Amino acid sequence: MDQRVKPKRTVSMLSYWTIRYFIILCIGFGIIALAAIYWVRDTTMDNRIRTAGLLGQEVADRVTTSSGEINVPPNLDYIIKNRLRFFNIDDGTCLIITDKQGNLMFSRPAITEKQMYNKLSDDLSQARDERFMAINTPIDNSSNQQIGQVSILQSKKSLTYSPKELTFIFVLLGMLILAGWLTIYLLSRKLARPLGGVAEAAQQICAGNYDVKLNIHTREKEIQELVSSFEEMAQRLKHLEEWRALSLAGVTHELKTPVTSIKGLMMAVRDDVVSGEEAHEFLDIALKESDRMERMVADLLDYNAFASGSVEVRRDKLDLQLLIREVAHQWKLTHEMHEIDIQLDLPTEPMYTTGDSLRIQQIIVNLLNNGLQAADQSSCIRFTIRMFADNDLLQVEVTDNGSGVAPEDQYHIFERFYRGEKKKRSVRGLGLGLTYSQLLARAQGGELLLRRSSPAGSTFALELPR
Incomplete structure (x- = not known):
């Protein structure tokens, strides 16, 4: 039943x-x-x-x-x-x-x-x-x-x-009851009006209409703060919805581009439009496009896994300066085809932090990759990794000699799916690398910041607890 x-x-x-x-x-x-x-x-x-x-x-x-x-x-x-x-x-x-x-x-x-x-x-x-x-x-x-x-x-x-x-007693009691009821009625009506307006606006938001305007002005501080906060929330929801739609369109476009390129290259080889060395060159280009698409999908999967809480972050005692030396050496070995100079400014004595060595390596590698993408490939690519103690924090600064981040983009670089206009034209990606790195830093009790940026290069700072 x-x-x-x-x-x-x-x-x-x-x-x-x-x-x-x-x-x-x-x-x-x-x-x-x-x-x-x-x-x-x-x-x-x-x-x-x-x-x-x-x-x-x-x-x-x-x-x-x-x-x-x-x-x-x-x-x-x-x-x-x-x-x-x-x-x-x-x-x-x-x-x-x-x-x-x-x-x-x-x-x-x-x-x-x-x-x-x-x-x-x-x-x-x-x-x-x-x-x-x-x-x-x-x-x-x-x-x-x-x-x-x-x-x-x-x-x-x-x-x-x-x-x-x-008669006097009953009249007095009647007047007191009426005065008390009238007081609570007026106060309830004064409180119900703004709450009713907020509830109606919430229904409009549920229906997908984020352009709500509450013309409510009261002398009560708490109610006015509620109304103002609700209006601000509605505007932020509107912006987030617009940003979600744009991000989805951007992700779709970025993933569709290599797929279309690979499809065109493979069809040219299959239909014998090209042959010999040219066919091998087309296949190499297709493999590079597939590698880029694989990296974009991996970034998207990593971000979604972390956002859902399925990524485990360890809490181990680490010698941070030793870890940075190993990460810098391994990354340079994998990029021997480029002329790269990495300067390490690290303390001589061990400095320990509590964190996950794999996640810290991901952050450093991502900063180095971003610096490599922003650098002029025709000249020497230089990096400076500096580490020092600042009160209860260990600071790791990664400085590159790339083209820098435009002033209008610096405020948004850690937002998910955000990519500056210059980066959209030069590098394919989803705009999740810095977002994911910042989340990893915060999960270890630290922070990832853009310290400074100019056409001469950028400096990112990773802060970890000492």
């Missing part, structure tokens, strides 16, 4: 962040609201009980005469009404004044004694209805003897919750 994992549904960053942040805000502020309501309830109840006690004490003082008797003034109802409004006490509050025997002396709102006992217990200390609470204040005479009682009946709901306070 084909069980394929279904791709997860994606949502925009704006929706993802704002929705989740809104949910988190609601949960967080909901917890805060519950804690605030619980705290407000206890605080409000305590404050309102104290307020009711103050009101009861004031009423008790007003109904007590100097002779120690209870006397309800005629304007008491008006006074209580004003005090209820001042203390912000619910208008449904019932205030009852009784004497020492429990007889009803005054009530607001007006009730009968029977209704009073329906509201209060027999001893007038508690409310019969559990939804109400009785706040009692004794009425004392000048001798501190209780001559009556002021009872204030209030609903427990009005004691614990204030509509205005609850």
